Amino acid sequence: MMQRKRTGDLRLIQELNRSIILDTIRKNGPISRSEIAKIIFVSPTTVTSAVAELINEGLVYEDGVGNSNGGRKPVLLRFNPSAHSIIGVSITNSYIKIADMNLEGKIIRKEVHPTNQYQGYDIIQLILDKVELFLSNKLDIVNCQGISIITPGIVDAEKGVITYNSKLNLYDIPLKQLMEEKTNLPTFVDNDANAYVLAENYFGLFSKFNDLIYITIGDGVGSGLMVNGSIYRGYRGSSGEIGHTSVVPGGIRCECGNKGCLENYVNWPAIYSKIVSAIMTKGRDTNIKDMVSNDLNKIKPNIFVQAVNKGDELALEILEDVVHNLAIAITNTMHFFNPEVIILSGDIIQDNPLFLKSLNEQVTQKVITVLKKEVNIHSTSLGSEFQLLGAAAVLLHWKFKFQIN
Ligand SMILES: [Zn+2]
Missing domain, CATH: 1.10.10.10 (Winged helix-like DNA-binding domain superfamily/Winged helix DNA-binding domain)
Structure with a gap:
């Protein structure tokens, strides 16, 4: 023995x-x-x-x-990054992206499939089928290092199980096992925000930092924490649930059962409903109406950001509100973790310098004196393919054990 x-x-x-x-x-x-x-x-x-x-x-x-x-x-x-390949898969509420990439995250072939509002095992079946089909068109399968899947929600990365994703109705799904049975390729599964922290470190501009926090704002709000050069996952892999930190006591009821969670004040559905209610019930005048020719269904995050950049009064008011609530959550996080840098991503942050400026100012006002000079909030450096780069980084992290920095 x-x-x-x-x-x-x-x-x-x-x-x-x-x-x-x-x-x-x-x-x-x-x-x-x-x-x-x-x-x-x-x-x-x-x-x-x-x-x-x-x-x-x-x-x-x-x-x-x-x-x-x-x-x-x-x-x-x-x-030689091109001798081997990675199949990256990114799951969001609205679409699944699948890509064939080299070991530097360079995309060779990519497909995007709508989720058609599938949930539960239907969405899992869709992912398995689409990946299988994608692989059937891949010639050099021998040099494929595996499949790397990222998703919002709580993931047991060690076991490759999606523990909890309320928006897609996924509970304890052994996705690694299911995908390996289907494809015979080693499969890795991780939370998306954890993947983005790794990707910022491997491919982005933030490789020299050891303590960073990545916050993603979309339909949900999540975060990935890198502490002393490692992903901080917590006991059950549920660390970084910044979207469910309380910012408004007794506020809006959240799907998690609590009230006043950050997510319901800063995610896109919250911003969208504020715009629509200001126009419909309060009769507010705004550029946004003209920008979508009065078709309120066409209001998308980029329209909101354009209105902010044009100095539209309603857009600026809503932005102020978003920044206020986000600043509370970020201030708490800074006091807990003392990160060197906080990185934000999401459609409402893209091309929105005023957002970052205002957020940096508000957080600086709120933090304790010793941290006032340390407030360092930036937007992501990964570009538009951040999801697939995140997936690539997860495989490099688990399979090649590439070191941070
Ligand atoms: Zn909540």
């Missing part, structure tokens, strides 16, 4: 070394074997045997020679 355990430990150490070596080449390439050994404090023999494996698998290739300090010129190594 003892002997077997030791062998197991040794294999584990070899795998960990391999991951660290691959990650070092990814970040520092072109780089020589001896430089790698110096950077990560392992023996040159360990580097040489791990690199041989990585070259064999196509993950690393030799590319030219470096300068020598006398002896033979060292051969340089580079990461």
Whole structure:
């Protein structure tokens, strides 16, 4: 028994070394074997045997020679992101995105399917079928590292189970197991906001931060917490439920059963109903009406943002209200976690500099003195494909164990 355990430990150490070596080449390439050994404090023999494996698998290739300090010129190594692929899947309330990507999150092929308001097992069946169909058109399945699925709600990432997603009516769905049975590919499942924190770190502008909070505002409001370079998941994976923090005592009843949750004051349905009720019941005059030619169904987040940028009075009032409630929740979060940076994403934040300016100001007013200079709220740096980049980051995190920073 003892002997077997030791062998197991040794294999584990070899795998960990391999991951660290691959990650070092990814970040520092072109780089020589001896430089790698110096950077990560392992023996040159360990580097040489791990690199041989990585070259064999196509993950690393030799590319030219470096300068020598006398002896033979060292051969340089580079990461090869295109030798392997990732199938990324992003689930939202309204659509499913599926993409074939390389190991740098570059999209090779993409499909978007409406969810048709499916819920429960119907939506799961739809996802399984669409992914299977997508894979049937993929030629190089041998080099596919797996499927990475991200979704709002509470996810047990270790087991690949969607524990709770009230909007899609999903409870304890073993999605990893179902997808692996269907496709025979290793599958990873994680919460979307956790995925976006990882993606900001791997692909975005925030790679040098160790403590950051990512808040996503859409139909729901969620957040991902990176604490000391790791995703903070909490005991049952439900950390970061910032949408259900109380901001208005005795306020609007929330689907969670509580009253006055942040989500119901800052999500798009809340903003939309405020605009419509101001126009319909209060007879408010606003540019928004003209922008949609009086068809209120056409009011979308980008229309609201355009109205804000034009200085429309109603849009600015509603924005002020959203910022006020969000500032309360962010102030509480800052006092708990003391992040270096807070990153926001969502349609109402996109191209909305006034939102960020006003939010930064209000949070600065509210936080304790020692944090006043530390308020650092930005919009996401991931661009329009943030969901698929999030999915890619989850696979890189679990399978390749790429390190943060
Ligand atoms: Zn709630």
